[in-house]
Amino acid sequence: MSERRKPYPFDILEPKWQALWEERKPFHAPNPGDPGFDPDRPKYYVLDMFPYPSGSGLHVGHPEGYTATDIVARYKRLRGFNVLHPMGWDAFGLPAEQYAIRTGQHPEITTRQNIAHFKKQLKRIGFSYDWEREVSTANPDFFRWTQWIFLQIYQSWFNPETQRAEPITTYTGDDPDSVRLAYVAEVPVNWCPELGTVLANEEVVDGKSEVGGFPVVRRPMRQWMLRITAYAERLIDELAPLDWPEGIKLLQRNWIGKSDGAEVRFDIAERGVRNAESPTAEGEPFPIPSSEFRNGITVFTTRPDTLYGATYMVLAPENPLVDRLTTNEQRQAVADYRTAVSAKSDLERTDLAKDKSGVFTGAFAINPASQERIPIWIADYVLMGYGTGAIMGVPAHDERDFEFAHEFNLPIREVVADQSRGNEGGGEAPCAMPPLVATVADGYAVNSPLIDGLPTAEAKRKITDWLVEQGLGRATINYKLRDWLFSRQRYWGEPFPIIWRDGKHEAIPESELPVVPPPLDDFKPTGTGEPPLARAKEWVRYSEAATRELNTMPQWAGSCWYYLRFCDPSNDGRFVGEEAERYWMNVDLYVGGTEHAVLHLLYARFWQKVLFDLGHLSTTEPFHRLVNQGMILGEDGRKMSKRWGNVIDPLDVIAEYGADAFRCYEMFMGPLEQMKPWSMTGVEGVSRFLARVWRLVMEENQAGEWVLSPTVQEVEPTRAQLKVIHSRIRKVGEDIEALSFNTAIAQMMIFVNAFTTVEAVPLTALRTLLVLLNPFAPHLTSELWETLGSRFPVSPAAITEQPWPEYRDEFLVEDEAEIALQVNGKVRDRITVPIAATREELEAIALANGRVQEFIAGLTVRKVVVIQKKLVNVVANK
C-alpha cells in the first residue's frame, strides 16, 4: 500500500489536542460547592448508554451515539451551560465470566484490561467526557451502593393506599415478607441439565442452550424477585409527559400490557346434574367433596359482555385446581396431557402451537349468567402466569376460543352482533348457525337477556355491575408485566447483601457493605443449580447460625442507577449527594440503541421511582429526553458481521482519515435515528471538506510547511457574506438542537464553499466557522483557532471558551426575493421582486408577465394566490 499523502496533518494535531485535554481537563464539570462551579449557568446532563467493555473493542455503532452526545455536550458548553457528560462501564457480565471459565483468568483482570482498551479507543475519537466521573459497576465503591439500593427495595413495600413505596415498618399486616418489594419465590427458570446451570431467556434459542445446543427445560427454583408489577400503573402513566420517541413509549406500554376487564366466578356443577353436552359425565362422583369448590373457579376476561357466550371453561394445565376437579374417568388423559405439556419448551408451546390441544377434565361449571352447565377443559393455550390461570371459552368472539371449539366440537354461541337486534334473539339455541370466524370487534349484545341490545362498552359495565351485586365478580385490571426475576447463579455479579438464618432471609447491616465476592479459582456452574459462590465455604458461613445468600444480581442492576452515580461519583457517604442529585437530575438527553427500549429503560425507571418514593431522589423519572440511534450497516447494506466480512473498525478509519473526519462522517451519513449503510467514499468526501477548512486558514510554504495563509485578513465581510454567515449560524444552531447533525454539516459545507475562492477571507467569518464546527471537529478547529490566535490574538485563547456566535436578523433579510410564477399550480417563470412588494403589486406583476399571459390566453382568471416571498399562482380556466 502506498502511503497516502494526508490532506491535512490530523495525525499530528489530533494526538496533540487529546494530550492537552487529558492534561488540562477542560471538560471537567465541577459540582455545586466545588471550586470553579458557576451557579449562574444553566445545567445540561447529556448521557450515553454506557458500554459493556467487551474484548473486541469498539465497533462503528458505539461512536455513533457517542459522537451525537459529544456534539451536544460541546455545543451546550459553548452556549454557557454547565454540562455533565460522563462515561463509565457496565462491567459485570457473562462474557468475562465465560472467558474466566475457559482460561482461568479472573474476570476482574479481563474486565480491567478491556476497560483500559475501550477507554483508549474512546479517547482517540476525542470525546469530551469528564473522566473524573468514570464509574465501573464492578468496582466495590460502586456496587456497594447497588447493594445498598437493593436493601432499600428489600426494606420497603408498595402501599396500595398511597400508591407509593414505603418503609416496611409502615406495614401493619402479619407477614411483612409477603409484601416486600424484593421477595423470594419458587419460579420456573430455564434449567439446562447438560450445562448444569440456569440460563437467561436470551441464552435460550429454539428451546436449546445458545452455547452447546443442549436441551433446556423449565424447572422451579427459589429465586429473588422484584415487585415491579406494583408499579405497572405508574410506569404507564408517568411515561406520557416524557420526550421519548412515541414508538418506544408504545413498546413499554405494550410490554406492561394493561388490560381492563372483570373477574367472574363460575360455580362447579354438583354431581348428578343433567348435562346436555356431555352425558357421559353424568352421575360421576367428584374425587373430593364438592364443598371444596364452594368458591368456584374465577376467570379473568376483558369481555364480560360475552358472558352468555361462554360455552366451556379452560384451565391452564399447571393450575392446581385441575387435580381436584378431574374425574376418575379422565384422570389418565389429563395426566398424560400435563406430562406432554411440561416436556415442551416455552418455544414449542407458543411458536409451534398453531393447532389447539387440550383435554376434558370430566368436570362441569355453571355459567353464572345462563345457568348452563359447561365443560371444564385444560389446554396449554391458557397460561398459569396470567390472570387467574383460567378462562371462560367464548368461541364466537375470541379467535383462540373459536379454534379450540372447532377442534373439539364445542358449542359456539353468538352474543355480539354488529347491529342491535333488540331482544329478538334472546332464546335462540346455540350453534343454530355456527359462524365461520370469531367476531372480535365491539358491537351490540344479543342472546344475552340481561344486556340485550346494549353496545359493548355499556354491556360490559352493566354485566359487571350485575356480577358485583350477585357477589359473582368484580371489575379488575391485569398486566402482562411480571415481577422481575432478579437472581442469577453466577460468579461475576453483585452478591446479595442478605443472609439466611433458620430458613429466613435478613438484611446485612449497611455498615458491612460492600459485600465483595469471595476469591474463587473455579467459576464454573456447580452442576446442581447451586450458584458458584457455594464453593467459597468460608465466605458462605456468615456466623454460627447464618449463611450468606449465594445468588448474584443480574447485569441490569448496575445500569439501573449508574446515571445517578455520575452526579457524584466519589461520594462515599451516600449513593449520590443530595445537592448534586438535585442539581444535575434529571438526564436532559439520553442516547442509545433500541435494544434497550424495554428492559433497561423500564428497570431504571422502576428503581428511580422506588428511590423517589423513599425520599432519596428529587425526580420520579430519570430520563427526560430519549433518542435511539439507528444501526450502521456494512457497505453492502447488510448488518455488519464477521460472517459477511463487512465489519468496519473505527480505529482503521481514524488512522487513515483522522478522528474529526470519522466523527463528521458518522453524523453526515443521515438522520441519527435512521438505519444507514457505511460508505468509505463518503468518509473521503467529509475528509475533503475538513481539508478545505484547513486550507482556508493554512497554506503550504516553499519548504512544505503549513503556515497561516495570507488570504486571512482583518476585513469586513461583504453584505452577501454576512448573509451566508448569519443564516449558517442560525441553521447550525437549530439543527444541533434538533439533533439534525447531517444538515448542520451541510450548512457548514455551504459556509466553506462560499469562502474557498475569495481573495481575502475575513477573520471574523473564519472565527465564526471554527466555533460552529468545533463540536463536530474539535481537534481541527482547536488547532486552527490557536494558529489564528498567533497572529490575531484573542482572549480567552481557547476555542472551547468562546461563546457560541449569535446571528443577527438584520443580516438575514434581503432586499429582493426570487419568486415563482405559476399558472394552475405549474411554474411558468421565475422573477426577482423587491421584498417589500405588496400582494396587489405581486398580483399585477404576475398577470402582466409574458409567460403567464401565454398560458392564460383564452382562459378566464378565477383567482390569484399570492404567497409573499414565495410565489404567485394564477388560477384560470375556461
Added chain:
RNA sequence: GCCGAUGUGGCGAAAUGGCAGACGCAACGGACUUAAAAUCCGUUGGGCUUAACGGCCCGUGCCGGUUCGAGUCCGGCCAUCGGUACCA
C-alpha cells in the same frame, strides 16, 4: 397474525402544505501538471423537441381524496426492515 418504522436521482440524503432533489458520493467534461495524484471549475432525475438560446411533458412505492397548490394532509393497498407472539 398483531404492533412499529421506512419507501424521493446511479448511491447517502434535503425540503414550517408553496420553485422536488440542498449538501455529499459516484460519473463525465475542463483547468493546472512532462505525467499522475492532489486541488480548482463545470455538467449530471427521465423523456420529447430545438441549429442554438430555449421550450414542453413526466417524475417522491401503488390507487383514490382534500386543496389554487400534496413528497408533506386524509382513506385504501403493496413492498422492505425491525419488534412481538395464544396475555383471555
